[in-house]
Amino acid sequence: MIMNSVKKLREERLMSKAELARLAGVSPITIDRIERGEDCRMETKRKILLALGFSLSDKNKVFQD
Numbered sequence: 001m002i003m004n005s006v007k008k009l010r011e012e013r014l015m016s017k018a019e020l021a022r023l024a025g026v027s028p029i030t031i032d033r034i035e036r037g038e039d040c041r042m043e044t045k046r047k048i049l050l051a052l053g054f055s056l057s058d059k060n061k062v063f064q065d
Helices: 006-012 017-024 028-035 042-051 056-062
Strands: none
Touching (some): 017 028
16 A cells, blocks of 8 residues: 555545546546555656646655655
8 A cells, every 4th residue: 555645635625536537637536546545657646746736846745655
């Protein structure tokens, strides 16, 4: 399992999984898997960071791996 703050950050921004998925260009199923701690590709992490409003240098604030 990969530790991350995606769910917490998404909920703080009052976003649904579908909305985050749309902004990031990934499927809602992918967001669900990541929030459960499953691994994903670096490109997917990059898309989620940007969709949540973070820069790439803020990676450790979202993904603690």
